[in-house]
Amino acid sequence: MTAGGFLDDFATLSTFGATERGGVHREAASAADEAQRNWFARRLGDLGFTVRYDRVGNQFGLRETVPDAPYVLVGSHLDSQPYGGRYDGAYGVLAAAHAVHRAAGTDGLRYNLAVVNWFNEEGSRFTPSMFGSAVFTGALDLHAALDTRDPAGVRVGDRLEAMGHIGTDAPELAGVAAYAEIHIEQGRVLEETGTAIGLVVDTWAARKYDLRVLGDQSHTGPTPMADRQDALLGAAHLVVTARELSDELSTPETPLHTSVSRMAVEPNSPVTVAREVTLNLDLRSPDEDLLARADAVLHERIPAIERAARVGVEVAGSHRWGVRPFPAAGVELARRAADDLGLSHRPVSTVAGHDSVNLNGHVPTVMLFVPSVAGISHNEGELTHDDDALAGVELLTAVVRRLAAGEPAG
Incomplete structure (x- = not known):
């Protein structure tokens, strides 16, 4: 897949729930979210993935090449804040799809690969945030999650059933060998220091x-x-x-x-x-x-x-x-991959919560950032330059290859 392929896919993804000011408005399980999830399923199918859903609507694209082996899971979320930006979450999901597609053809892989679009990470329609990954890791009870209602009284389980996005044959936590996520920084450190990649070492x-x-x-x-x-x-x-x-x-x-x-x-x-x-x-x-x-x-x-x-x-x-460190071995793995690609990098903390925060502590987890222009996020003016976005896809591909080959990350 080419750089143009990623940017073309991102341009298409950005049309779902597009706003007049250049952002997106697609809260979890809204009509816009349903449309983009269906498009993403078709796109994954075109790329050779098998699409599955779990019991809380998390959307998976599977690439199985090693019989009975666990998965290296890679992803983020497609839902947005009301009148939010195009990049928050969505960049990481699409980057994961392209990185996994590229890495899947690598010789000598020990693990299978999977992309995930976590349901309702933003928590703006259904609370709490990081919803789907919380159910996946056992931090949120499944039945309580399905019974959650939005301010208009719409129940999560009913809406997911209507969308056809509930399943039972998706990966479970016990079958995950490692997790990787890339995200826009939502801060100014990388831009102000002229750094291409943030290696996330902990969360506030x-x-x-x-x-x-x-x-x-x-x-x-x-x-x-x-x-x-x-x-x-x-x-x-x-x-x-x-x-x-x-x-x-x-x-x-x-x-x-x-x-x-x-x-x-x-x-x-x-x-x-x-x-x-x-x-x-x-x-x-x-x-x-x-x-x-x-x-x-x-x-x-x-x-x-x-x-x-x-x-x-x-x-x-x-x-x-509390303050949650990410595994030092995963940070070091990403550092070596960035050095091999000639990408500048620095250790950073994440102030915002991400699905990686839920996965961290259960499986070896690697979290990466790319620069955000002026640190703007949860805003229609959110922007990451194309070159920075593409550099992130290249690094994520290298990280996924290393993880799938069995390089330790924690």
Whole structure:
């Protein structure tokens, strides 16, 4: 397959859910996602892959050349954020297909090869994020996943059944020898340092909360200010508190990233004080001690927020992980492959979660980055230059060959 073949395929992939501003809008199991998954299945078939789906809609392309051997699994995700960019996830899936296709003809392979498009990595329609790979690795219960509903009440299992994307004959974790993923950096380090490849050595720690702010509904006009129990006011305090934690606790050496997102207001009427607000609050840092301190300060300040807004704040759900190193042997494998290709590289951390974070710790996992222009991501302006994208495909091909030949990665 030629460089032009990859770029042509990427141009086609970018038409699914295309937006006027150059991005894509294709949340998991949407009509646009269904269309692109069907196109990808056809494309895999054209390239000689056998297409399979597992019980939560993860989409696999299999190249079996070694009877009864486990798989080297390579992939990412095709779903996007609402009005997101073309590259996040999708680049890694298509790069995996091209890399595996090229590597499959190599002599002396010890393992079979497989491409995967993980279902609902973004978590924007169905929560949590990294959904399909979480089920695959046992971090998320299958039945709970299938029963998950979007804000409109659409159930994951029903939608996957309607798409025809549920199966039972796909690879399972026990049959995976190693995993590799390539992704856009979603940061500026590679671009600012003129580096072609990021060798991901670890992921930041994170603590994520689903918070529910409970007030009481009343009229926005006549209700005395002192009598109001405004859930939206309480939520606003939480938004400010999250930013204050970063401003107060971050240092250049130990940053703390905080955010509040996906806020739902009830009853969301222009003349009604909100009775309830649900929101996501996210804390991330490369320093677990700093993250624990930020978490403690957040919980120390919640009672004051409750008093000031006359509301209650409940934790409706939470999700966390610590700093997770990627196997040093996998980093070294990728470094040697990059050196052989003459590609500049540097060790980097991933701040964002990826499906590789779920696979890491279960199987030897290699994570690679290519540059993002200006670090823009989850935005229609997301961009990776063609030369950088193609260099990533070349490196991923070399990494897949080494993994499939049995070179240790962890």
